Amino acid sequence: MNVTIRMKRKAEVKGRVSTPNYEAAYCRVVGCQNPARAATGEGLDNRFCRPHAEHYARHGSPYRKSYTAPEVRPYRKAAAHWIKANASDPWIVNALQRVRGLYATAGGHVEAFRLRGLPPEERAKAAWARLRKAGVDPVKVLADVLAVEMIIRDDPQADHKREFKEVQAAKLVHRMASGTHKRWGEGASATELHVFPRSRGRVLRHLGKDALEVGELVVDHHQDALPKAPVPKEAQR
Known part of the structure; x- marks a missing residue:
């Protein structure tokens, strides 16, 4: 991928991230009332809200913590x-x-x-x-x-x-x-x-x-x- 295509792709992704997707549902974790990140203009994730997305990245599960x-x-x-x-x-x-x-x-x-x-x-x-x-x-x-x-x-x-x-x-x-x-x-x-x-x-x-x-x-x-x-x-x- 040459520099021009890479920069174009980067700008496209940045635009998608900053534009809220109002069709995205709420966070999939049971009991969570927060909207998915894609609906807030903070990311492309249409599954989880920011706290649960970060929890998922850190622990491998959106709801279960790592063992101590x-x-x-x-x-x-x-x-x-x-x-x-x-x-x-x-x-x-x-x-x-x-x-x-x-x-x-x-x-x-x-x-x-x-x-x-x-x-x-x-x-x-x-x-x-x-x-x-x-x-x-x-x-x-x-x-x-x-x-x-x-x-x-x-x-x-x-x-x-x-x-x-x-x-x-x-x-x-x-x-x-x-x-x-x-x-x-x-x-x-x-x-x-x-x-x-x-x-x-x-x-x-x-x-x-x-x-x-x-x-x-x-x-x-x-x-x-x-x-x-x-x-x-x-x-x-």
């Missing part, structure tokens, strides 16, 4: 223990090899502050490269994927759409990938830089797709064997 670290932790620990206890299982061996494959094909390490402007797929690969550089054990990645399957299995109000699973798995992996941390100088005059990549949008979808594909054969062949997470002590009170 304390909620996931017992599932992750149970999954990691189960993986190590069944280390010779061919499907687990295959899954761990897939993680190493993602590490190997992620490309060079990219500092978190250099990610701006990169396509979502490249930013997702950069997350795998950060995990590789940090030496994160593939068992931890697989444990995160299985933890998502387990917590959704036990959640009576879970969103079972694949996209929600992708985003939940991506958030856990993304958390392990951390960010870039640098320090110059010594003592009180030292300068520090801490940059963390944003955890939302299409990047999570690409990262989550890779993560779920890592464990899909383990889940297919051991769905009923996945362990039950112990009930946290605070939940027993």
Whole structure:
């Protein structure tokens, strides 16, 4: 696409965004009385209002929030223990090899502050490269994927759409990938830089797709064997 066509296309989209589409319905989330973004001149989305669209981008569901670290932790620990206890299982061996494959094909390490402007797929690969550089054990990645399957299995109000699973798995992996941390100088005059990549949008979808594909054969062949997470002590009170 040459520059002229690209600029024309950009102007067309901008015009459509700024012109309210009064034929657009209200937000599709049950109980929400806000109009869809397309009807307000704030976007082209004719499904959700702005708050629910942002919630959807961040969590993978327009209404269900992401699971918190304390909620996931017992599932992750149970999954990691189960993986190590069944280390010779061919499907687990295959899954761990897939993680190493993602590490190997992620490309060079990219500092978190250099990610701006990169396509979502490249930013997702950069997350795998950060995990590789940090030496994160593939068992931890697989444990995160299985933890998502387990917590959704036990959640009576879970969103079972694949996209929600992708985003939940991506958030856990993304958390392990951390960010870039640098320090110059010594003592009180030292300068520090801490940059963390944003955890939302299409990047999570690409990262989550890779993560779920890592464990899909383990889940297919051991769905009923996945362990039950112990009930946290605070939940027993």
